[in-house]
Amino acid sequence: MDENRANINWFPGHMKVTQRLIKENMSKVDLVIELIDSRIPFSSRNPLLANLINNKPRIVALGKSDLADSNVSDMWVKYISKTEKTLAIAVNCKNAKSVKAVVSVVKKALAGLIKHKTNKGMVGRAPRVMIVGIPNVGKSTLINSLAGKNKAKAENRPGVTTNKQWVSVDGVVDLLDMPGTLWHKFEDPKVGLNLAYIGSIKDSVFDIEYVAMNLLEYLHKNYNSKLIERFNVDLSDVNEPFEKLEAVGRSRGMLIKGGEVDTERAAITVLEEYRSGKFGKITLEMPPNIED
Ligand SMILES: Nc1nc2c(ncn2[C@@H]2O[C@H](COP(=O)(O)OP(=O)(O)OP(=O)(O)O)[C@@H](O)[C@H]2O)c(=O)[nH]1
Numbered sequence: 001m002d003e004n005r006a007n008i009n010w011f012p013g014h015m016k017v018t019q020r021l022i023k024e025n026m027s028k029v030d031l032v033i034e035l036i037d038s039r040i041p042f043s044s045r046n047p048l049l050a051n052l053i054n055n056k057p058r059i060v061a062l063g064k065s066d067l068a069d070s071n072v073s074d075m076w077v078k079y080i081s082k083t084e085k086t087l088a089i090a091v092n093c094k095n096a097k098s099v100k101a102v103v104s105v106v107k108k109a110l111a112g113l114i115k116h117k118t119n120k121g122m123v124g125r126a127p128r129v130m131i132v133g134i135p136n137v138g139k140s141t142l143i144n145s146l147a148g149k150n151k152a153k154a155e156n157r158p159g160v161t162t163n164k165q166w167v168s169v170d171g172v173v174d175l176l177d178m179p180g181t182l183w184h185k186f187e188d189p190k191v192g193l194n195l196a197y198i199g200s201i202k203d204s205v206f207d208i209e210y211v212a213m214n215l216l217e218y219l220h221k222n223y224n225s226k227l228i229e230r231f232n233v234d235l236s237d238v239n240e241p242f243e244k245l246e247a248v249g250r251s252r253g254m255l256i257k258g259g260e261v262d263t264e265r266a267a268i269t270v271l272e273e274y275r276s277g278k279f280g281k282i283t284l285e286m287p288p289n290i291e292d
């Protein structure tokens with residue numbers, strides 16, 4: 001791997017502010033939903049969150065499940081539930097039925113607290129739930145779906161939510177939306193690449209052609225039939241990753257003056273089509289094997 005081009009370390013100052021915000025508000029909530037991405041359940045977990053969440057009851061939700069291989073998501077749900085003894089669920093945050101299942105899991109996680117309050121004859125405030133996760137993972141979308149209305153701004157780019165925001169669900173539960181947060185150093189460059197593939201890091205801060213050609217390399221190795229279907233070109237005889245990007249661009253007629261391929265445009269296309277699921281449901285990380 002080319003060290004310089006692979007080196008994605010993007011940590012703007014506001015991420016530190018977000019971490020402080022999470023820490024400061026932790027004592028105000030009863031439960032945390034850690035939202036990760038079903039396509040990269042390992043790389044999309046901010047390692048700093050465990051510390052910030054500490055002993056607070058927690059659910060792990062694997063979002064954008066509609067873009068991932070559902071068999072692999074099931075394996076991840078089992079793996080996380082078993083190894084962390086926590087409730088885990090795969091969810092399509094844009095789908096009402098799927099989000100309903102999250103409500104059941106939230107109720108299950110809060111059952112002890114609710115029972116305790118009822119036994120003590122306490123009415124008091126509604127339970128509070130904080131939603132945390134990396135940028136662009138779908139936190140605000142999940143909150144809007146849970147609330148049944150668009151209260152939180154959600155857009156397809158990282159860094160949309162810039163401050164905390166409470167959204168009340170008919171007095172039944174109060175949800176706390178948070179800005180997305182990354183961590184300052186990706187120990188494994190693959191983690192940085194995975195985050196770039198799914199659109200959690202701003203495209204403007206990394207080498208987009210390098211990222212796209214690595215994704216192409218992965219898709220070629222593991223899902224070549226889907227690539228052929230999509231781009232109408234078989235990359236099996238193309239050795240160099242950059243040449244693969246050129247072949248894809250050429251096949252789509254992305255040429256500039258002199259007949260050269262517009263590889264930047266090709267890179268944007270590869271990333272955009274992967275992110276929106278146009279290659280199909282593709283998970284990039286498998287869980288480690290566990291005994292049943
Ligand atoms: N296909 C699919 N798209 C989703 C899902 N959840 C969210 N999205 C899309 O992902 C994009 C980002 O969603 P947001 O809710 O703004 O993400 P966020 O985590 O709040 O992002 P920041 O506020 O920037 O940290 C939007 O285009 C959503 O429509 C999902 O489960 N499936």
Ligand SMILES: [Mg+2]
Pocket residue numbers: 139140141153154160161177178179180
């Ligand atoms: Mg948001």
